[in-house]
Amino acid sequence: MYSIDSRSAIPVYEQLKRQIVLRIVSDRLDEGEKLPSIRELAAALKINPNTVVKTYRQLETDGFVASRKGLGVFISTEARELQGDRNEIFKELTDDYISKAGGLGLKADEIMKGLSDRLKGEIEYDKNE
Amino acid sequence: MYSIDSRSAIPVYEQLKRQIVLRIVSDRLDEGEKLPSIRELAAALKINPNTVVKTYRQLETDGFVASRKGLGVFISTEARELQGDRNEIFKELTDDYISKAGGLGLKADEIMKGLSDRLKGEIEYDKNE
DNA sequence: ACTACTGTACTATGATAGTAATACAGATGA
């Protein structure tokens, strides 16, 4: 389900956070759906429960999830509070992404396909265990 | 030239490393070209020289650059052959892009549409053929 | 020789990341 690369320079809690956000963004995690319990996920990924706590807490701060003691952590149903200038920021993000990918020699359709595949989760490229 | 986000979860030395590697594989840094000196780059980015040292050392380990005491750090002549991980770099770019767009509250279809619109508007990214 | 660059090495300090173990409190079903 989720995968952690212990050798990555990206912190474990951040790797996990990104994977969960990706699933939410691409509707592979629905509103109200329950995430794995802290202990369960920690055991499955062979990481410390405290690290999962850190991920879940940040996701809650960002408004992606809501935790209920004794019950679990659930995908937020309420719309997240969005920044007013998010369109402008998103445009800058996109142009930066296009610029970098284009610099790598990728064509428009290749960029579109790469993003699409990742959003669909069809790419399970290994982070090398 | 280079930019550092001190609030990012990705370590500073790794941010810098990725930006330099991206420039190399994007042919924006040529073989034999000299990188900024450690102290100069550290001052420009307002980071510690030791952090730049760490980046340069890892780049040398990876074969991208070669350092010469008293002279500087130069793009390795074999750096060209290391462009095999363009695909890996593109995946990193894509994950970063999705992560940031997701943080803005955008869903998959919105991201796809935004990218599509910007790609249609700007053809200049395509520097090939 | 002198100066001013360059990379390199080292110690020290504080913040963050991650692990480990324990304990407490809310929810649920038998």
Add this chain to the structure above:
DNA sequence: TCATCTGTATTACTATCATAGTACAGTAGT
């Protein structure tokens, strides 16, 4: 009630990240 899940909180420890400062060695121009 009791057992067992759930999130939460706390303390302790190790390793890494990043900073700061100092020192040493190689290169080049004057």
